[in-house]
Amino acid sequence: MKGHRIMWNKTLAAAGLLTAVAAALALPARAAESGGDSHGGAVPPPISWSFAGPFGTFDQQQLQRGFKVYREVCASCHGLKFLAFRNLADPGGPGFSEGQVKALAAEYKVKDGPNDQGEMFERPGRAADRFPEPFPNEQAAAVANGGKAPPDLSLMAKARTYERGFPWFIFDAFTQFAETGPNYIHAVLTGYEAAPAGFQMPDGGNYNRYFPGHVIAMPKPLNDGQVDYKGPDGKPQAPETIDQYSKDVSAFLMWAAEPKMMARKEIGFKAFIFLIVLAGLVYFVKKKVWAPLHDHPETA
Amino acid sequence: MEGHSTYVPKSGIARWLESRLPIGGLMHSSFIAFPVPRNLNYFWTFGAILMMMLVVQIVTGVVLAMHYTPNAKLAFASVEAIMRDVNFGWLLRYMHANGASMFFIAVYIHIFRGLYYGSYKAPREVLWILGVIIFLLMMATAFMGYVLPWGQMSFWGATVITNLFSAFDEIIPGVGTWIVTLLWGGFAVDNPTLNRFFALHYLLPFMLAGVVILHIWALHHVGQNNPTGVEVKNVRKDTIPFTPYATLKDTVGTVVFLLFFAWFLFYIPNYMGHADNYIEANPSVTPAHIVPEWYFLPFYAILRAIPSKLGGVIAMFSAVLILAAVPWLDTSRVRSASYRPLYRQFFWVFVLVCIGLGYLGAKPPEGGYTIAAQILTFYYFLHFLVILPVLGLVETPRRLPGSIAESVLESTKGGSATAVSAGPAGAVASPQTKG
Numbered sequence: 001m002k003g004h005r006i007m008w009n010k011t012l013a014a015a016g017l018l019t020a021v022a023a024a025l026a027l028p029a030r031a032a033e034s035g036g037d038s039h040g041g042a043v044p045p046p047i048s049w050s051f052a053g054p055f056g057t058f059d060q061q062q063l064q065r066g067f068k069v070y071r072e073v074c075a076s077c078h079g080l081k082f083l084a085f086r087n088l089a090d091p092g093g094p095g096f097s098e099g100q101v102k103a104l105a106a107e108y109k110v111k112d113g114p115n116d117q118g119e120m121f122e123r124p125g126r127a128a129d130r131f132p133e134p135f136p137n138e139q140a141a142a143v144a145n146g147g148k149a150p151p152d153l154s155l156m157a158k159a160r161t162y163e164r165g166f167p168w169f170i171f172d173a174f175t176q177f178a179e180t181g182p183n184y185i186h187a188v189l190t191g192y193e194a195a196p197a198g199f200q201m202p203d204g205g206n207y208n209r210y211f212p213g214h215v216i217a218m219p220k221p222l223n224d225g226q227v228d229y230k231g232p233d234g235k236p237q238a239p240e241t242i243d244q245y246s247k248d249v250s251a252f253l254m255w256a257a258e259p260k261m262m263a264r265k266e267i268g269f270k271a272f273i274f275l276i277v278l279a280g281l282v283y284f285v286k287k288k289v290w291a292p293l294h295d296h297p298e299t300a
Numbered sequence: 301m302e303g304h305s306t307y308v309p310k311s312g313i314a315r316w317l318e319s320r321l322p323i324g325g326l327m328h329s330s331f332i333a334f335p336v337p338r339n340l341n342y343f344w345t346f347g348a349i350l351m352m353m354l355v356v357q358i359v360t361g362v363v364l365a366m367h368y369t370p371n372a373k374l375a376f377a378s379v380e381a382i383m384r385d386v387n388f389g390w391l392l393r394y395m396h397a398n399g400a401s402m403f404f405i406a407v408y409i410h411i412f413r414g415l416y417y418g419s420y421k422a423p424r425e426v427l428w429i430l431g432v433i434i435f436l437l438m439m440a441t442a443f444m445g446y447v448l449p450w451g452q453m454s455f456w457g458a459t460v461i462t463n464l465f466s467a468f469d470e471i472i473p474g475v476g477t478w479i480v481t482l483l484w485g486g487f488a489v490d491n492p493t494l495n496r497f498f499a500l501h502y503l504l505p506f507m508l509a510g511v512v513i514l515h516i517w518a519l520h521h522v523g524q525n526n527p528t529g530v531e532v533k534n535v536r537k538d539t540i541p542f543t544p545y546a547t548l549k550d551t552v553g554t555v556v557f558l559l560f561f562a563w564f565l566f567y568i569p570n571y572m573g574h575a576d577n578y579i580e581a582n583p584s585v586t587p588a589h590i591v592p593e594w595y596f597l598p599f600y601a602i603l604r605a606i607p608s609k610l611g612g613v614i615a616m617f618s619a620v621l622i623l624a625a626v627p628w629l630d631t632s633r634v635r636s637a638s639y640r641p642l643y644r645q646f647f648w649v650f651v652l653v654c655i656g657l658g659y660l661g662a663k664p665p666e667g668g669y670t671i672a673a674q675i676l677t678f679y680y681f682l683h684f685l686v687i688l689p690v691l692g693l694v695e696t697p698r699r700l701p702g703s704i705a706e707s708v709l710e711s712t713k714g715g716s717a718t719a720v721s722a723g724p725a726g727a728v729a730s731p732q733t734k735g
Contacts, residue, residue: 054567082377082380082384083384087384149581154380155380155578155579158570158575158577159576159578159579160575161575166659172568172571173564173568173571176567176568177568178567178568178570178571180575181575212588216637257578259384260383260384260390263390263571264390264391264394264566265566265567267391267566268562268566268567269563269566271562271566272559272562272566274557275555275558275559275562278555279552279555279556281557282548282551282552282555283552285548286549286551286552287547289544289548290545290548290549291543292538293338293545
């Protein structure tokens with residue numbers, strides 16, 4: 001036991017020394033990075049999401065509101081190509097009924113064909129159809145939007161992040177923090193502000209506090225009161241503010257990017273219970289089988 | 301170590317088979333009667349854990365291949381279809397992607413265990429070298445696997461790493477370019493690259509499995525090392541049969557490792573990945589930072605620490621290959637670090653240097669990061685080329701226990717009978733008493 005302790009003390013001392021050296025070396029580089037501000041925008045503020053943590057679930061009402069924001073605001077420029085209308089009725093999602101999905105799909109025009117005459121034709125959408133793209137091709141999308149095609153949003157909540165840095169990225173593995181994507185989307189949507197004095201704004205650019213480099217091509221998309229959140233009783237179901245719209249659409253995009261999240265966490269919990277019980281059982285079986293060896297090491 | 305088998309086929313069919321193909325006896329002597337040192341601690345369960353991870357990767361991988369489309373235009377969408385439309389496709393894909401990381405975590409623990417306890421020393425040099433070959437095959441497989449989803453990091457990682465081979469033009473003009481063209485199947489990373497990477501990604505694990513069989517064969521021929529590093533002297537006193545003892549201990553280790561795996565798989569499945577890989581590959585847009593998967597980061601740091609391209613490539617490959625020379629670089633007569641007071645400290649410093657290199661590999665190659673990476677790269681090679689050979693000559697090892705049985709006796713009897721060497725033996729045997 002004594003030998004062990006000495007070993008660990010020395011190891012800890014060495015670890016401390018090395019960490020200090022590493023930190024000393026890392027600091028100047030870090031200062032240069034954040035001081036120059038060439039790499040990124042400000043760190044997005046953390047949001048308390050319903051879907052965070054091991055028992056996190058999507059809030060159906062929030063996903064429905066987020067979908068409304070997407071449909072009325074984002075969809076004119078941004079596609080959602082990996083999603084089908086039917087997904088809106090899938091378990092663990094916004095929870096629309098099949099009838100609602102059918103009616104919604106029918107509002108879209110979908111290109112199909114060729115028919116018996118060899119011609120392409122347009123028909124009303126069906127639940128199995130994917131969301132139609134807002135532009136016929138990437139070039140058309142780019143030319144209509146100042147030279148850069150608006151990105152598809154299907155995976156946006158997993159395709160964007162910001163640097164957590166040491167030591168936070170280590171803590172994240174323990175706290176299961178995995179919501180940088182939606183935090184970032186919310187931050188960008190709420191981060192439009194006047195450029196600071198002396199900031200060189202290129203043509204067609206907009207200043208955003210959180211967008212890397214601060215120059216974003218997308219004009220400010222949301223305004224207070226823009227999307228109607230009134231329920232059947234005529235009262236808004238949630239605040240009709242930029243902040244709330246941004247939260248709702250970020251949550252919706254998290255679901256769009258990870259539609260099986262709730263199933264994953266539910267199965268994960270069952271797997272954990274199973275594995276913990278199994279680990280206990282095999283541990284005690286092992287202990288029991290090994291016990292005679294410890295009492296009489298010479299008889300095996 | 302084999303030849304211990306007492307296998308007697310019980311049924312008529314087994315007897316019939318045994319006289320034609322003695323597979324029952326082989327299995328029995330390898331996994332039932334095989335004598336295992338009685339003092340192995342839980343670090344010795346990583347062999348079984350790695351075997352399980354290889355099976356997990358192959359099984360999930362084969363099913364994923366049924367749904368995946370290796371075409372540059374369709375690959376990204378086919379992976380999304382697996383995630384969204386295939387029954388439990390998300391589970392398969394996250395299991396495979398995180399499984400790769402778990403495989404590397406386990407293999408790094410396994411390698412460092414070997415380094416700590418001197419498991420590479422005679423007569424286990426070939427066993428160790430086979431392990432280095434497995435490690436190389438794993439790296440190649442993992443690299444090509446990461447290219448398959450055809451995201452931005454897949455594409456640009458493939459571009460950066462395959463381009464490294466062009467450095468060989470500096471040795472023989474034309475050879476580097478020829479290798480790169482061969483890897484690409486053209487003049488840029490494109491559909492042919494994806495196709496051959498997919499074919500090789502499917503092939504290499506089976507070659508890996510073949511080398512694993514050789515690795516186990518070599519292991520069963522020379523026998524397992526143990527925390528004291530003292531060879532088995534008396535099979536009856538120093539060893540216990542593989543089944544039930546090692547089988548059960550391996551099962552405990554494996555289930556606990558599965559818990560660790562499940563934490564990532566079910567709750568933070570994208571923790572080890574890069575957000576950029578959820579953006580489809582686009583040859584005209586370069587990501588801000590091209591970073592390989594975490595398990596390559598120490599080697600990536602070494603690559604970038606050397607100012608010349610060819611030098612960096614040579615240093616990176618040498619960093620892996622130097623492991624194969626460790627049996628001859630280490631001059632100590634004593635295997636286990638438990639009895640090597642100086643080596644034990646240098647071992648832990650080396651572990652920290654590797655972690656430090658991993659951290660620096662994820663950082664942009666500029667300013668203080670580059671200088672730190674250069675210092676640590678220098679130390680990495682210093683450890684193998686200078687520290688290991690010199691230590692064996694200058695270090696005074698502690699007194700070794702007379703046998704494995706003696707070290708176990710000392711720890712279980714609390715040192716009452718033989719208190720002479722209680723210090724080192726206690727250090728060695730404490731994991732055993734915990735187990």
